[in-house]
Amino acid sequence: MRLSRYFLPTLKETPSEAEIVSHRLMLRAGMIRQSSAGIYSWLPLGFRVLSKIEQIVREEQDASGAQEILMPTIQPADLWRESGRYDDYGKEMLRIRDRHERDMLYGPTNEEQVTEIFRAHIKSYRDLPKMLYHIQWKFRDEVRPRFGVMRGREFLMKDNYSFDVDHAGAMRSYNKMFVSYLRTFARMGLKAIPMRAETGPIGGDTSHEFIILAETGESQVFCHGDFTDFDPLGEAVDYEGDLQPLVDSWTQLYAATDDQHDAERFARDVPEDKQVVTRGIEVGHIFYFADKYSKPLDAMVQTHDGEQVPVLMGSYGIGVSRLVGAVIEASHDEAGIVWPEPVAPFQVGLINLRTGDQACDAACEDLFGKLRGAGIEVLYDDREERAGAKFADMDLIGLPWQLVVGPRGLESGVVELKQRKTGERAELSADSALARLAG
């Protein structure tokens, strides 16, 4: 992509409404545009990141054996009357009436909808287990939306629903998601720690929140320092095998958000030099709630013994749009965003320091073509801007690599390769720069 043609409205000044760093940087980097409180348009750069994150989530869901579907954003109220949540959910649920005066709602979540799909088609334990997920926009009419996409009213969420005939099977499904989440967040360059959690309006008795450690996070968290050494991507996972030991290894050490925090236990169970007190962002939440929805919605399956039992369910959410903000909270510096490679909107920013100079233009065009030919996503800054402005913009949008081409270097046959994260620079020939980036 040529920057001269790209829609990238970066800002030098910070819009006054933005309080936290990810919100400021997303606005300054031209990633989003606010439509109304808690509702945003995603501009090209932001949309690329959102799509990358969505794709990682999708791949890890698929790997765990879940199947992707797509349910509507608008749901009939009657379904929610069946579960009893139409009245319970309160003002957070956006209620709509269609032209026939039928009560509808913009879905804040999809337990009812997916249970209705399940009950219509699945009647036997032989068809279980099943995990169905979708990645769809949700709307929750929060009292106070804030922090940009970190707590919007409209947000993109991955929600998965598991269906099992017995408790042991349901725990296997729960564990699959538990492990899948660890891998999902790790692939984005995030250290997410599972913490025991309250179940809230979803209900149920088994639940974990996945919390990213970030200085600028929303809530205070307490955990054992050894979590930082854990590597969820260290070995391949067999989702059909026994995941319990792996789950146990992640749940034995102390980890709690402030509302679940037990200061005495923390002091007793965690050695002082291992006590980590920092802030965190909730990016995922998994629940096991058994027959809370299947019972009222009459989603029954027949067991091996011919008995009719309500199917046992869990639900598993990842805040996809929130993750964009969360990654920035976890990875930025004074100059701007520092994207982890897997979620970066482009891998390389190619900077032409002297657009209009024949040698620079030719060298850049050559590199641009070769990089794209090698399948590398590259944003080529071919604008008629001064070097300083180009450096500043490139640092702001945080692409992992900057390939800098200027007249001075070309004279001695070199270009400069800079790593955004470390600031490390290397002068090398165009060919070895290419080799380095393609490798």
Added chain:
RNA sequence: CGGGGCGUAGCGCAGUCUGGUAGCGCACCUGCUUUGGGAGCAGGGGGUCGGCGGUUCGAAUCCGUCCGCCCCGACCA
């Protein structure tokens, strides 16, 4: 939902108290000079001053009302 604040150009703001032809910086357009970390000069474009109503010869400014947005707290992927 309680408390506070703010709506003036794409962004950041002044002007409001004390009514009198709507301003500044950045961004944008044109030209020239510049060119390795957000250039300089000259010229230029862009505003129903959040909406509606009122007071007044005259309202961004005073009064009323509605709307929107942000921040702090209680709640949430």
